Amino acid sequence: MLTRRPHGSTRMPRSSRKRNITAITLLLFGTLILVICLCEDFIDPHIFSFQIDVRKDDSQTKPPMKVNSYVYSWPRCQQNMSAANVNGFSSLPDGVKDFLYYQHCRHFPMLLDLPDKCGGADKSAEVFLLLVIKSSPVNYERREVLRKTWAKDRLYNGVWIRRIFISGTMDSGFEKERLNKLLELEQHEHNDILQWDFHDTFFNLTLKQILFLEWMERNCPNARFLLNGDDDVFANTDNMVTYLQSLKDNDGSKHLFAGHLIQNQGPVRWAGSKYYVPVQVQKSDSYPPYCGGGGFLLSGYTAFVIYNMSQSIPIHPIDDVYMGMCLAKAGLSPVSHLGVRTLGWHIPSSKVDGYDPCFYKEVLLVHRFLPAQMYLVWHRIHDRNLKCGGSMISNCNF
Ligand SMILES: *[C@@H]1O[C@H](CO)[C@@H](O)[C@H](O)[C@H]1NC(C)=O
Ligand SMILES: *[C@@H]1O[C@H](CO)[C@@H](O)[C@H](O)[C@H]1NC(C)=O
Ligand SMILES: *[C@@H]1O[C@H](CO)[C@@H](O)[C@H](O)[C@H]1NC(C)=O
Numbered sequence: 001m002l003t004r005r006p007h008g009s010t011r012m013p014r015s016s017r018k019r020n021i022t023a024i025t026l027l028l029f030g031t032l033i034l035v036i037c038l039c040e041d042f043i044d045p046h047i048f049s050f051q052i053d054v055r056k057d058d059s060q061t062k063p064p065m066k067v068n069s070y071v072y073s074w075p076r077c078q079q080n081m082s083a084a085n086v087n088g089f090s091s092l093p094d095g096v097k098d099f100l101y102y103q104h105c106r107h108f109p110m111l112l113d114l115p116d117k118c119g120g121a122d123k124s125a126e127v128f129l130l131l132v133i134k135s136s137p138v139n140y141e142r143r144e145v146l147r148k149t150w151a152k153d154r155l156y157n158g159v160w161i162r163r164i165f166i167s168g169t170m171d172s173g174f175e176k177e178r179l180n181k182l183l184e185l186e187q188h189e190h191n192d193i194l195q196w197d198f199h200d201t202f203f204n205l206t207l208k209q210i211l212f213l214e215w216m217e218r219n220c221p222n223a224r225f226l227l228n229g230d231d232d233v234f235a236n237t238d239n240m241v242t243y244l245q246s247l248k249d250n251d252g253s254k255h256l257f258a259g260h261l262i263q264n265q266g267p268v269r270w271a272g273s274k275y276y277v278p279v280q281v282q283k284s285d286s287y288p289p290y291c292g293g294g295g296f297l298l299s300g301y302t303a304f305v306i307y308n309m310s311q312s313i314p315i316h317p318i319d320d321v322y323m324g325m326c327l328a329k330a331g332l333s334p335v336s337h338l339g340v341r342t343l344g345w346h347i348p349s350s351k352v353d354g355y356d357p358c359f360y361k362e363v364l365l366v367h368r369f370l371p372a373q374m375y376l377v378w379h380r381i382h383d384r385n386l387k388c389g390g391s392m393i394s395n396c397n398f
Helices: 015-032 081-085 094-102 121-126 140-148 173-190 202-219 237-245 300-310 319-329 357-361 371-381
Strands: 035-037 110-112 127-134 154-156 159-169 193-199 225-230 257-259 295-299 365-367
Touching: 081 094, 094 202, 110 173, 121 127, 121 202, 127 202, 127 237, 140 159, 140 173, 140 371, 154 237, 159 173, 159 202, 159 237, 173 193, 193 202, 202 300, 202 319, 225 237, 225 300, 225 365, 295 300, 300 319, 357 371
Parallel strands: 035 365, 127 159, 127 225, 159 193
Antiparallel strands: 110 193, 154 159, 225 295, 257 295
């Protein structure tokens, strides 16, 4: 296993700015992180994204460089047939059966790689905020709009934001090939996709997460912070950078795991639910504290610790819960930020436009946006003429 390099040596001098920054921190604290869910469905992880400009010139002609060739050629992981011997196996839903058959599988061949996304492992400290967006192959429109809006690869406030989408495969036969071809085309144009050859299902999202962390340790070990989230959230990445820069430890070398905190929950035992986790998967009736998977922020240090812990924790099908398990094992806690809500976005009256840009100027993350709304709101919050009276957020009931 690689060891994480110490942070700080290659970082911009920022210590002199720290005090001023600390002063505005408290202000930002209350308003910056806000995870709002416009729907009921609050644990719904879906995408990661990243973008690289490296190799853009010859990207039309050359396939992605394969510098870590061993990751491209894992033998097919075999189904664990004795999983079927557990009590009551035959009455479990197919998704759960599948999960149990393949729970032990942690390595799959890579189809699309981004070895230079962070400028190589050595230069990866220059990435301040890595956007890691879970995206299924079919979600082309979502990726396209994110590339043009909050997930744009860019320099903001003097630091780099980079985007990576993480994906598996879908369907089989020519349908699978067609979607793979689509991702390959996108990769040639945008250089922002990591894809592995496993079935991209809800219960495989933890696997996706672990594969990403393994990739990160190899290719981007010193990125300062990560936003881990879905491809249907609206993330105010400008505000995230400002918020992260305002932290006392803003070089990613200390523990940070922040989002919509969920506590005192346990597995859903109702078989009809998307989140159904039967006793055959988890006996215990409780989950450790975790942050809703729609979007959470973490430091590079914490990503590394989670990856390390994951090596000795069996895969749990709900990916955000699994992050909580890894944190708990490391003795670390996720934190909630004031205003981080996944459930409570309540627009005070039907006369108020739920997509009023003033709502989104102050937030960090809002769950569930359609591509067109994403595009519109992102542009409207950057409109120099936008005038917002006071805090829209504080006028809302959560
Ligand atoms: C296969 O499943 C059985 C029953 O759940 C379990 O005891 C065993 O450890 C599993 N094997 C692997 C390789 O995961
Ligand atoms: C996860 O992916 C593997 C490899 O494609 C697949 O065999 C398995 O059925 C998937 N698991 C679930 C729960 O979908
Ligand atoms: C990684 O985990 C192992 C135990 O699983 C522990 O001994 C080691 O110190 C950890 N490394 C770091 C850097 O956390």
